[in-house]
Amino acid sequence: MTLAEIAEASGLPARTIRFYIARGLLRGPVKGGRAAAYTEEHLERLEEIKSLQARGSTLAEIARLPGGPAKESVLPPATSWWQHAVAGDVIVWVRADASPWRTRQVRAAVEEFARRVQPAGNEGRKE
Amino acid sequence: MSTALSFAPVAAPTGEPLRLAMQRLWLTGQVLPAGARLVVQHIFQSEEERPLEVIYSFPLPRDAALRRFRITGDGFETHSELKETEEAVKAYEKGLAEGSLSALARQYGDGIVNLTVGNIRPKEKVTVYLEVLAGVELRDDGFRFRFPFTLAPAYHARMRAAVTEGEGEVELPADEFGDVILPRFRKDASSLHEVGFELSVLHELPVEEIGSPSHSIRVRQPAPGSARVALAPERDVPNRDLVLDVRFRETRAQVLAGPREGKRPFAIIVPSTLFGPAAEAPRRTVMLLDRSGSMAGEPIAQARKAIEACLAVLSDQDSFVLVAFDDKVESMHRAPVPATREERERARAFLKKIDARGGTELAAGVREAARLLGGEGDIVILTDGQVYGTEDILAQARATGVRLSCLGIGSASQDRFLSLLARETGGVSRFVTPRERVDLAAVDLFASLGRPVATGLTAEGVQPEPPRFVFAGTPVLLFGETENHGRVDLAWDGGSLSFDVPPGDAETGEAVRLLRGSRLITDWESRYPKEEAVAPLRKRRQSRVAERLLELSRTYGLASREMALVAVVRRAGDRPGELPETRVVPVGMPQDTEFQAYFPHAAPMLASLAPPAMAAPSARKIVFDAGNASIEAAAPVRPGRLTRLMRRAREAPPAASGDSGLIDLAALLEPDGGMPGGSPEERAARTVAAVLAFVAGGHSSASGAFRLHVARLVEYLKSLSPAAGPETLWIGTAVQAASSGKAPEGAWLELARRPGAGWKELEKSAQP
DSSP, X not given: OOHHHHHHHHTOOXXXXXXXXXXXXXXXXXXXXXXXOOXXXXXXXXXXXXXXXXXXXXXXXXXXXXXXXXXXXXXXXXXXEEEEEEETTEEEEEETTSOHHHHHXXXXXXXXXXXXXXXXXXXXXXX | OOOEEEEEEEETTTOOBOOOSEEEEEEEEEEETTEEEEEEEEEEEOOOSSOEEEEEEEEOOTTOEEEEEEEEETTEEEEOEEEEHXXXXXXXXXXXXXXXXXXXXXXXXXXXXXXXXXXXXXXOEEEEEEEEEEOXXXXXXXXXXXXXXXXXXXXXXXXXXXXETTEEXXXXXXXXXXXXXXXOEESOGGXXXXXXXXXXXXXXXXXXXXXXXXXXXXXXXEETTEEEEEESSSOBOSSSOEEEEEEESSOOOEEEEOOBTTBEEEEEEEOGGGGOOOOOOOOEEEEEEEOOGGGTTHHHHHHHHHHHHHHTTOOTTOEEEXXXXXXXXXXXXXXXXXXXXXXXXXXXXXXXXXXXXXXOOHHHHHHHHHHHHTTSSXXXXXXXXXXXXXXXXXXXXXXXXXXXXXXXXXXXXXXXXHHHHHHHHTOOEEEEOTTSOHHHHHHHHHHHOSSOSEESOEETTBSSOOOSEEOXXXXXXXXXXXXXXXXXEEEETTEEEEEEOOOOOHHHHHHHHHHHHHHHHXXXXXXXXXXXXXXXXXXXXXXXXXXXXXXXXXXXXXXXXXXXXXXXXXXXXXXTTOOOEEEEXXXXXXXXXXXXXXXXXXXXXXXXXXXXXXXXXXXXXXXXXXXGGSXXXXXXXXXXXXXXXXXXXXXXXXXXXXXXXXXXXXXXXXXXXXXXXXXXXXHXXXXXXXXXXXXXTTOOSSSSTTHHHHHHHHHHHHHOOOOTTHXXXXXXXXXXXXXXXXXXXXXXXXXXXXTTOOHHHHHHHBOO
């Protein structure tokens, strides 16, 4: 079956099926490219997902149940960082979600540090 | 010296640079007093080795519709087509199967849009410019513009919420909501895409102030009639709506128009002051308080105080009842009771017990409120409006036949729903952010309700129909089209007005025509019967609502749930059949909304222990300049009073601020309009002090949120027959202050609230 055909057969939109694959609920097609194909097994799994959802399971719960594909990589939890390029050969990273007073404190320290690690001959130069 | 600085989100456990599918959301466009014509820039960047399909979900602002989009990238630019939704989905899927870059903007129920861009090639950058029409919240002296940069999670009895990898997920039943995909919600929005804005505010009336209670802004006035408003810092995070307040120096009718195909589309804004004073009649009010879990904290505390202050405006002839709802409805009485002192005391005790908990069964609350009211009077709802299935709630509210007015509280917009709820039932709505004074806004809204200044409005050539009622403070917005004679007659019970429609310019004409279209589409979208919303095409075609929406979409060239926007970009090297990796763009939890209110079983977030990698190849450059965060303004525009008010509220605990003191004072008014006291002298003296306290706080008997309180206090003073002497002088001073808006210096607030205070204390309080 093509994606369009399995969408028609399952009554689920093609985009939802792609979302389930990305979400780790359904295996990808058995071949790649133009020859990408979905089997009866895929269709059964989609029916199973629908039935589990109807019984109150969330997609996260369904993904954890046996019967699905091995869990595909999902985005890990994120943190954000400010990068201070203090010199051509030095970069300092600082957590971006620090409190404003902490950010100010660290920034002052970074600026001091930047002054100290300037290559010889640049110390007095104003940037 | 300075250090070069860049911003680079990374994955906590590995320190690897984080791959954001959407990098930037930037809002530009024009904001007019009748609505906004916006262009939203979305930058998608793939860091994948495979083609990428990105889904970005966002809520529409009030009275909004999508017009078209343009998709650009390296060596291509393509414009969207407007097609019937099922055709558009087919075109998108066909384009995707053929390996072509495809984009689809599709609207679902509750005004949620999925913008899906598929087959973004590895390492490719694609930009989508989406044009959106949106309404504004009108006030007699200006307007508030609101644009959602995030999506609030909401409540539905059949929804499922889960926490996955520290992020909240919400799933809605497909039989009611179709295949809409909602984003994941992150507690911390700082590692998400950057957002910002630069807007032109076009105005004919001179502007008194432009401010924002949500963002730090920079305002410039490059030319008369046009102000540029931009985000002051370089970037911001997607965790709250943009809210802009524009206040004019004068209050008068505005007519926007322009030529188009031999006709003249127009928008007329008629201030409520042109309809005359409100008629006197007893008020019958149900105060309906949302006590759902998402209201926890400051919103519910302020809402409680606000209700107390609103009740203080009522007299013995008025009647009221309090109802609180979450997934249960609790009412204080079985029917409205006279607003006597005892009943207000009981109401206060009832309110003290109200804490935030549970879901938001708004429809059940409205039904109970309507039943209690028995078909006559007003329902005033204080809610964050965070519910799904709003069309169903609207249908139930319309069926009650009762007028609903809404005070929305939230940093992420449910503005579209609450403005519809009020408009469709004949009421008015206001939407405030939790960092503004919710209680002041409630008192202001309450002051305008109960007694309309006009009813029975009719106007030829106007569509949608004029509102059934006009309330003080809220103008009437009329959209229509004239032949080139250029005159519109507006009539109401007991009055009429005529407006000349100027020739205008073609750009304004097109803008008001599109705003009218988006308003009509929003109105009809809200009338979708629940069972038809996700029915198959053949069945839906028989629907009156679907038929009308198709017609409106075609007439105005705007998307609706029946018509969507699609574009397919065919390029050399397209690889048919390759399955793209689907990614849903996460959003930040709205500021001031508790993550636990929706996702109570949240696993603790992983701490970031790993040191970050030393270099992030895709780091974005951010210029860091703290000086930019200040508000710059050129005359005559200056930062808004609301902004200052908000800042003050944030800096000081609410109980310590002057406005909080006035709220407490307002709650003390007796049903006869005077202040309480152990003797007639004490009551009179404290009433004088109360009038002066309100006036000193910027409220007179004609303006300000506490105008009704001032008017009632003055009525009480006028009813007294004091002995000649200082008493008469003081009463005269208070009456004069209430009408002029100017009060002598003095510690009036403290005196008005002090039991036992009399004329002597009044003399002492007056400062030379």
